[in-house]
Amino acid sequence: MAFELPLLPYAYDALEPHIDAKTMEIHYSKHHQAYVTNLNNAVKGTDAENMSVEDICKNISKYPAAVRNNGGGHYNHSLFWQIMTPALNAGSPSGDLAKAIETDLGGFEKFKTDFAAAGATRFGSGWAWLCVKDGKLCICSTPNQDNPLMDIADCKGTPILGMDVWEHAYYLHYQNRRPDYMTAFFNVINWAKVGDLYTAAKK
Numbered sequence: 001m002a003f004e005l006p007l008l009p010y011a012y013d014a015l016e017p018h019i020d021a022k023t024m025e026i027h028y029s030k031h032h033q034a035y036v037t038n039l040n041n042a043v044k045g046t047d048a049e050n051m052s053v054e055d056i057c058k059n060i061s062k063y064p065a066a067v068r069n070n071g072g073g074h075y076n077h078s079l080f081w082q083i084m085t086p087a088l089n090a091g092s093p094s095g096d097l098a099k100a101i102e103t104d105l106g107g108f109e110k111f112k113t114d115f116a117a118a119g120a121t122r123f124g125s126g127w128a129w130l131c132v133k134d135g136k137l138c139i140c141s142t143p144n145q146d147n148p149l150m151d152i153a154d155c156k157g158t159p160i161l162g163m164d165v166w167e168h169a170y171y172l173h174y175q176n177r178r179p180d181y182m183t184a185f186f187n188v189i190n191w192a193k194v195g196d197l198y199t200a201a202k203k
């Protein structure tokens with residue numbers, strides 16, 4: 001069973017003006033598709049061929065770089081599309097997630113500052129993450145297409161929110177202004193979905 005590009009849950013222009021349609025189209029249909037295609041090629045004939053991408057990530061030290069880069073790329077982008085939504089639907093953290101942001105991260109404003117700092121200080125390409133680890137929320141970042149599920153990651157946990165800070169995620173519209181892209185990203189976070197992922201990760 002080959003890995004497949006998941007359906008994008010909204011139109012390319014749905015996140016405008018925060019994330020532009022052309023960036024979304026290229027990011028989804030070219031970049032993510034390439035990770036899927038290259039992952040399928042990389043796992044062909046190996047035991048990873050029939051594993052979930054989550055299980056591949058959790059055992060990534062057993063696999064070559066092509067599986068790490070493309071398996072990570074597939075997992076990370078599959079999550080990324082889900083945790084964004086048109087700004088009108090974005091909402092804000094609620095329920096147990098809102099409480100945990102207060103108790104574990106010092107409140108929503110501090111979370112925003114620390115999450116943006118995780119993205120800003122990631123040199124080159126990578127991701128900023130909000131994770132659940134040992135029942136608590138934590139913020140961290142990983143290089144390239146690594147993620148906190150990976151057994152080789154410096155920061156481990158279950159990702160519930162990821163922000164892509166590769167230049168391909170913002171360069172067409174924001175050029176070198178990564179901070180402006182990160183500010184815009186906060187307007188399109190699907191907090192209902194992040195809350196669902198939080199609940200699932202806590203189980």
Ligand code: MN3
Pocket residue numbers: 027031077164166168169
């Ligand atoms: Mn990307």
